[in-house]
Amino acid sequence: MKNDMTLRFLSVSKNEAFARATVGAFISQLDPTMDELTEIKTVVSEAVTNAIIHGYHNEPDHYITVTCAIEDSGAIELIISDEGMGIENIKQAQEPLYTSKPHLERSGMGFTIMESFMDGLAIKSTINEGTTVTMKKQLTTANSVCH
């Protein structure tokens, strides 16, 4: 069986916790391991934070969309999108430790963490139109197949 949900919320930094907790609650029906749950929450947090800081320059009055689709087989797809400034050089953005905002104490590790915690990461971005990050992960648990 398939299931999915979509969240739409303002680019307020308090919503970083809201987004990862909600996605975490949604994927709990697949019985993920604690590690898998932490990984999913972390990548949601990274992508939503990026939308707020980079996509919208910390302006709290724009919208971010998070979609999470799951399958009984344990497949998870996450799509996080903003309609912000976009990324000029995606390849450079993905380099470990690269950040365009060092003055904001960014570590440049967001995309590296997303890549390492998930099975697949795709970034689509257009300058002044926005960014969509799509991530996929196959949970190792077989529990979900039974019920």
Place this chain on the structure above:
Amino acid sequence: MSLTTFFTIKEDVLIIRLSGELDHHEATILREAWQNKLREGTVKHVILNLEEVSFMDSSGIGVLLGRYKEIMQLGGELVVCAVNPSIERIFNMSGMFKIIRLEPNEENALLSLGVAS
């Protein structure tokens, strides 16, 4: 779940105990409070106890590196202790342990700075 911060001072060491989730939102608040403590000028070293931190992402790395630089400038040292495996993974990925010392607990961290606990 937000982040709670407890500050304690022992000799010239500022001990910071965090509890909760350390993300971008909380890192911004922590940065301010931590900088204010450093500016009071009574401490040299900092021990950051992460035992009660249940979640941390790359924003946590950012705030740690930022304070690391400030503490270095004061001639002090930043020691991180009681890191759980999922946080340790993020530390490893970003090469944090090459520059910041990790201790298993607060007692060891204090001893490493020459303060008897």
